[in-house]
Amino acid sequence: MPADGVARPSRRVERVLALRSFPGLALVDPAHLAVMAEVAEERSFRRGEAILSPGTPVRSMHLIRRGEVAILREGIPVRSFRGGDIVGAIAALTRTPQGQHVLAVSDTTTFEIDVSDFEEVLEESFALLLAALRGILRGALECRLQIPEDAGYSAPPSEPVRTSTSLGLVERVLFLRRLNAFGAPRVEALAELAREMTEVAFRAGAQIWQIGEPAPHCLVVWSGVVSCITETGQRFRLGPDSVVGGIDSIAGEPRWYIARAETDVVALRGEAALLMDVIEDHPDMGIAMLRASAGNLTDLYERVDRLALEGRG
Secondary structure, eight states, X not given: OOTTSOOOHHHHHHHHHHHHTSTTTTTSOHHHHHHHHHHOEEEEEOTTOEEEEETSOOOEEEEEEESEEEEEETTEEEEXXXXXXXXXXXXXXXXXXXXXXXXXXXXXXXXXXXXXXXXXXXXXXXXXXXXXXXXXXXXXXXXXXXXXXXXXXXXXXXXXXXXXXXXXXXXXXXXXXXXXXXXXXXXXXXXXXXXXXXEEEEOTTOEEEOTTOOOOEEEEEEESOEEEEETTOOEEEEOTTOEETHHHHHHTOOOOEEEEESSOEEEEEEXXXXXXXXXXXXXXXXXXXXXXXXXXXXXXXXXXXXXXXXXXX
């Protein structure tokens, strides 16, 4: 770095090319990658050195260029990552107070990016925001497939059938606003989304979709229960206030479970393409969803890690 603190043009280009090699960043506008390159700090860690320490809030993420790192829980490695992976992003996005324990398994070099700087770039780059959101949701899907029996879903409420009501625009916005899946965006963003969603109904016993089908939309359940079964036999039931098919539709993955109406179901159908348009117009909504999804993935990682530790015991 020159004495004036500004990266030399050749060095900046090298960083942009290095960032572009990371999965998900290849389609990001070079101008936005250049901004990331400006705020990325190159770090080196010796084998056995802590990259992130437990008990310290995580404020930055590390994009691994070379080497291997492990995430530890109770001092035991539970997950490993290599060049092209990112660590610390989930904990940084959720502002996890207990921190995270990440150790260099071999000599490792990374790009360290402060989460505040990262979120500023997300506000300007829809491609980067979409890549981050899809990456987190694909991580959630991988976790759910590892959790036996119920894939990590809780049981629906004991009274899943709501009194039928007209879901006008105001009712739709209020309904969507209380769902954790959308985070806490501005009302304008939710109104734009709610206005274009369509109300759909399924009779008890109707199959909604099959495993392997394309996933162009999700269903936000207003009333009723949807029963689900995966290819490996995991079973779970999703009731009111659940987003059915949200992971696959946003992540661009095929349906990973059979969905069938267990009772009469009333839901709002949201097209993935429409949601992407809203997020592009209102990046604050995308960032709110990113944080909510990161919080959900944190819980799933903990459950998967506990299962792994119990298996070793």
